[in-house]
Amino acid sequence: MADLLTNAWTPPGPAMLFCPAxxxxxxxxxxxxxxxxxxxxEDAVGPExxxxAREALIANPIDPGRVVVRINPATTGDYRRDLAAxxxxxxxxxxxxxxxxxxSVIETALQTIxxxxxPLGATRVNEIAAVSNCIGLMWGAEDLVAGLGGKSSRFGADEKKPGTYRDVALWVRSATRLAAxxxxKFAVDSVHLDIEDVEGLVDEIxxxxxxxxxxxxxxxPSQVAHIQAGYQPTDDEIVWAKKVVAGSEDHLGGVFSIDGQMVDGPVLRQAQAVLARAGA
Known part of the structure; x- marks a missing residue:
């Protein structure tokens, strides 16, 4: 199992698009x-x-370095059939x-998101994240709320904060990010189901x-460009990050200030993360 993570896969970019198999x-x-x-x-394909879908998966290969296959839950017969395909x-x-x-993650014997x-997965997210072949975590709101016996993961148009997530969904989102x-492990944010709500999508990005x-x-596909643009740092963010990194080198890693902002270890790591997203 350790061999799987010698060169663990990471997403080559931020936009991950679902496609029915x-x-x-x-x-x-x-x-x-x-x-x-x-x-x-799974959900994008009817049981029949x-x-x-499995035959199509086998017969129509595309770049494996840019593909993730969503398999069915471990409690279903489709789980084993998916892995065999x-x-x-x-x-x-x-x-x-x-x-x-x-x-259920270990048994895939594959690098697994x-x-x-x-509800059960949410309460065990730390145990799941600790598994050696778990390379990343993603969270989902709709099945979560269905499992609670609820009717909507988001506030409705006639409620306060319309279109935004309810507290339980936000708690699972936070728990998943913290566990990752x-x-x-890397973390993948959930889908925004309202395709017309570009403003809401951009806010979540x-x-x-x-x-x-x-x-x-x-x-x-219309959501892809918004995701890619949202993850790309702005020119001002890149300039700031480079100043922070350069300043840290000049001050031998000690605390210093730039434009009235105190810079210490955590701020330096934030700047390094900006440059990593920029590919700089």
Missing amino acids: DRPDRYKKALERADVVILDL NRPA IAETDYRVVMQAKAETPE ALVET AAYG RDAVALGYTATACIH
Whole structure:
């Protein structure tokens, strides 16, 4: 298992686009638009179409370095069938839907992004993140709320803060991000289902970037450009970050100030993160 993480996969860019695995005609188009394509064998495919989806997965290969395959929950018969199909491909990164136990991640024997989207998974997120072949975490709101017996993860138009997440969803989002950081794994923010709500999407991207998320998943090609732009630092942010890094070198890592702002170790690491996102 340790060999899997010798060269652990990380998203080559921030926009991760879901694509139904039973629509091979969309595979290459999705890959042209997004940084990563998530070929979905779970929710995007009806149970009756999953055998055909697995056949399509095998018969229509695309760049394995930019593909994640979402597999069905470990409690279903489709889980084993999905893994058997993946074994006939060059894909070696999976997303475990409704991850609830460390064992379900271990049993994939593949580099795995654990999707935390059930009450049980949320309460075990730290145990799941600690698994050696768990390379990243993503969280999901809709299955989470369904598992609570609720009706909506977001506030409605007639409520305060319309369109934003309710507190329980935000708690799981925060817990997932913290667990990923605690165990040195990358974190992927959840999808924004309201495709027309560009303003809401952009706000969530800004927050994800501020909290150190590596990527944001999406369900529509029109969302990709907003994600890519949101994760790219502005020119002013890059200038500030370079000044901080250079100042730290001049002061031998000690505390100093730039433009009235005190700079210490945490601020230096934030500046380094900005430059890493910029590729500078």
